[in-house]
Amino acid sequence: EAxxxxxxxxxxxxxxxxxxxxCSQNMNHEYMSWYRQDPGLGLRQIYYSMNVEVTDKxxxxxxxxxxxxxxRNFPLILESPSPNQTSLYFxxxxxxxxxxxxxxxxxxxxxx
Amino acid sequence: RKxxxxxxxxxxxxxxxxxxxNCTYSNSASQSFFWYRQDCRKEPKLLMSVYSSGNxxxxxxxxxxxxxxxxxxxxxxxxxxxxxxxLCVVNPRYNFNxxxxxxxxxxxxxx
Numbered sequence: 657e658a659x660x661x662x663x664x665x666x667x668x669x670x671x672x673x674x675x676x677x678x679c680s681q682n683m684n685h686e687y688m689s690w691y692r693q694d695p696g697l698g699l700r701q702i703y704y705s706m707n708v709e710v711t712d713k714x715x716x717x718x719x720x721x722x723x724x725x726x727x728r729n730f731p732l733i734l735e736s737p738s739p740n741q742t743s744l745y746f747x748x749x750x751x752x753x754x755x756x757x758x759x760x761x762x763x764x765x766x767x768x
Numbered sequence: 769r770k771x772x773x774x775x776x777x778x779x780x781x782x783x784x785x786x787x788x789x790n791c792t793y794s795n796s797a798s799q800s801f802f803w804y805r806q807d808c809r810k811e812p813k814l815l816m817s818v819y820s821s822g823n824x825x826x827x828x829x830x831x832x833x834x835x836x837x838x839x840x841x842x843x844x845x846x847x848x849x850x851x852x853x854x855l856c857v858v859n860p861r862y863n864f865n866x867x868x869x870x871x872x873x874x875x876x877x878x879x
Contacts, residue, residue: 754800
């Protein structure tokens with residue numbers, strides 16, 4: 657089954673404790689991206705990747721890092737999480753940028 | 769100014785009604801347009817792409833008006849299962865790798 661898998665689905669953590677949210681897709685897509693969704697603000701793009709070892713900032717990259725060492729995986733790293741990073745996070749992948757994006761089920765992160 | 773703006777709603781309509789949403793975008797050089805559907809607390813899923821000539825898929829019709837910089841979604845014969853939040857998405861020509869999402873329009877279809 658074609659899918660994008662994120663883990664964990666839910667996470668509560670403390671300020672400053674490094675964490676990684678994993679994202680994996682099995683569709684051989686080149687383009688992957690991370691979004692955060694906050695009430696009234698919609699989805700905002702954090703980082704995107706056009707292929708292995710090619711990543712770039714989206715609109716809200718501060719406080720986040722990503723890597724793309726393999727085509728299927730695109731982890732999101734929070735080196736020192738802060739409460740303003742409490743949000744719902746989605747990973748997405750697509751064949752190209754202007755084609756259908758497939759989203760993971762989301763990760764609800766709470767930083768206390 | 770936001771790149772993409774939508775009326776948050778909610779739009780409360782009875783079953784069988786026709787309902788339309790608009791979405792405005794600020795960058796006239798925008799390239800690609802989409803409507804996504806998002807059920808509560810779940811991931812967005814593509815409803816339809818929006819082409820310059822417009823497109824129709826069953827009860828759903830999407831239109832693009834470049835002159836006025838908006839896209840629209842028309843839902844005919846609304847079903848209870850159409851209740852969801854509808855997200856407008858724009859891909860700018862100046863950067864094919866970026867996507868801008870509207871904050872969504874909530875639709876409630878009632879029996």
